[in-house]
Amino acid sequence: MKTLRHKIAQSMTLLAVALTLVGAAGCGARSSEEGVMTFTDDQFEDLVRRSWQYVAMYNVNNKGAIQYxxxxxxxxxxxxxxxxxxxxxxxxxxxxxxxxxxxxxxxxxxxxxxxxxxxxxxxxxxxxxxxxxxxxxxxxxxxxxxxxxxxxxxxxxxxxxxxxxxxxxxxxxxxxxxxxxxxxxxxxxxxxxxxxxxxxxxxxxxxxxxxxxRGEEPEPIGDVDFPAVGKTDLDLFGNNLLEVMQFVFNHTTFDPNNKLDQQLLAAYEPLGVEPGKMYDAKQIAKIDGKRVRKVAERIESDEMAKANRLAASTDLFQPKGDMALDLLLFQSVFGPIGQPAIEAVYPAVTTADGQAMNARHDYVIRMSKDDMPPAKAFWSCTLYDTENGFFIPNDRKKYSVGENGGMKLDEDGGIEIHIAAKRPEGVPEENWLPLNCGDYDIDVILRLYVPDLEKYKNWKPPTAEKL
The missing domain is CATH 2.60.40.1610 (Domain of unknown function DUF1254)
Incomplete structure (x- = not known):
């Protein structure tokens, strides 16, 4: 019966844990005298890279359930x-x-x-x-x-x-x-x-x-103990990675023929994290959370540095079986979630001088009629702070330029979008993205819904010019 096939085991024996630790040591990881697993930097790197997509979506979905x-x-x-x-x-x-x-x-x-x-x-x-x-x-x-x-x-x-x-x-x-x-x-x-x-x-x-x-009383959902969420994904890597991944393993379908699925399961097996087990902090392997977080911080920085190159990729946010680990990692760090290119693409706006945008300066983004985004449905241009990826607070609650956020084309069908602390003289309200002055980086993302992918191949996103 399905209930028996998928019933989660209630405990792990000390013998099983001992065997797990021995197996881990045999794979290059060692157990210190304090019981903390010792990994090389490469092993931590591999673990974090393979885990990020699950950590990001656990954090997003469970914080969503809390919020809603x-x-x-x-x-x-x-x-x-x-x-x-x-x-x-x-x-x-x-x-x-x-x-x-x-x-x-x-x-x-x-x-x-x-x-x-x-x-x-x-x-x-x-x-x-x-x-x-x-x-x-x-x-x-x-x-x-x-x-x-x-x-x-x-x-x-x-x-x-x-x-x-x-x-x-x-x-x-x-x-x-x-x-x-x-x-x-x-x-x-x-x-x-x-x-x-x-x-x-x-x-x-x-x-x-x-x-x-069917007009019947619903089945009781029952209580479930969710691992704690974090303000950011880094919190989960540093505080409760193994607990989160054990929960994920118990509520996710892994394909025996999917290479990435099997590599992930193999990476966690030496730690005692396997589908069907219950998390027990006293019996499961211990890892250095501070070190895991440090590795995750470095990986996050490396992936964010790829944004200008990868954010506009038409290979992001694909179904299972159609994605490689490098793009799964990038979209999990950067997004962390969006639609495939056939529905939407998300090119980043870079600067004309190649430098990161900073809130100490004002910027203008110019597009002529012929340069407008090739979107069959609609497009938008949105401003964020780089560190957190959040909207920048302002009294006007203006965070994007587009059909819904408001925009005004010029007489020739083009547009100028200004990013500034104060609205420049002569700039329509609709085309002004307010900025709070300060020494922090900002970034701009374009969204094209139902893009014309043939035109998109040769289309270049606009650049932001520092004023």
Whole structure:
């Protein structure tokens, strides 16, 4: 039975731990007299690189559940995000979100979705493994009519794969038990009546368990002890990496034929972290958290230095089986989550002089009509502080330039976007991104929704000129 096949073991024997430690020592790791595993820098490097995608998504999804009030809940935006959002690095300010936090352990969850009067809507489903799935989008011709989708995982109780359910239009098998299912909706904020209709449509999205769909009482979800989240991913690397990864292992589907999956499991086996085990700090191996964090800090710095080259890659945020470790690592550090290029691309805006942008200076980004982003749906240009990837606070709550954040084209169809502490004379309010003066780095990300990928191959993002 499924319950027995996936029941998590309640304890690990001391003998098993002893064998684990011996195995670790045989692979180059040693156990010190204090019981702390000793690794080389290369071993720590490998462990952190393979773990980051899971650490990042554990942090994002679980902080989302905390923020939105738990699991199997729906949170609907009614206004664009502002600087108080610190759940995720580099969020967007050009679309509204419907965020659904799903717990699939006891029974499937059904998404009940309306038709949307928007030229761009997508549904993104992501578990702890950070592989992005877009089961529905307007690009694919979806959201023209109301539909339902049943979501389940390999471990979901009360449902067998392939079982058809009356009242369900679509089925989606997830790789994890705890998911974020996020709708991006272009709200047409520049059309007030349409904006209000779209908000009403968004608020009609519902979550139902399979029992509720059948008119029955839902199965009790039950309590679960989640490892602590961190303000940043670095906190998890330094404080509770093994606890987090043990939890992730127990609620994620690993493919026996997937090389990255098997390499990850092999990296953690010497530490006593394996699918199906319970985390026990007294029995599991110990590692030097400060040293792990130091390695993670260096890797984070190295990956962020690649942003100008990789942020615009059309190979990011792909489904499982279509991603290499180097890009998984980069997107986990930089993003940490987004859509594949067929839905959206995220090129960074660099400077004309090649130097990092700093808040001590003002900048201008110029695009002529012929230089405008090749987006079939819409585009935006968003300002962040580099260190945290958050919006820069300002009284106007202006963080992006675009159709929803506001923009004004010039007579020739081009645009100038100014980044400055004070609005320069003659610059439209819509095209001014406010800046708080100070000695800290800033960066700008462009978002192109449903890009024309053929034109995108030869298109060059604009540069920022220091004034």
């Amino acid at each position: 009030g738990g699991w199997n809940v729906v949170d609907v935006d009614t206004q664009l995000k502002d600087h108080t959002l610190q759940l995720i690095a580099r969020p967007n300010n050009d679309s509204l979100y419907i965020t659904c936090m799903l717990d699939l352990r006891m029974e499937p969850v059904i998404l009940d979705m309306p038709a949307f009067e928007s030229k761009y809507v997508s549904l993104m489903v992501t578990g702890y493994d950070h592989y992005v799935n877009i089961p529905m989008s307007t690009r694919q011709g979806d959201f023209k009519k109301p539909e339902t989708m049943l979501v389940f995982s390999e471990r979901t109780e009360g449902y067998e794969k392939g079982e058809e359910v009356e009242g369900v239009d679509r089925y989606f098998e997830a790789t994890g038990d705890f998911l974020s299912a996020v709708f991006r909706v272009m709200p047409h904020a520049n059309e007030p009546e349409r904006f209000e209709r779209i908000k009403e449509q968004m608020q009609s999205v519902r979550l139902l368990t399979l029992s509720e769909l």
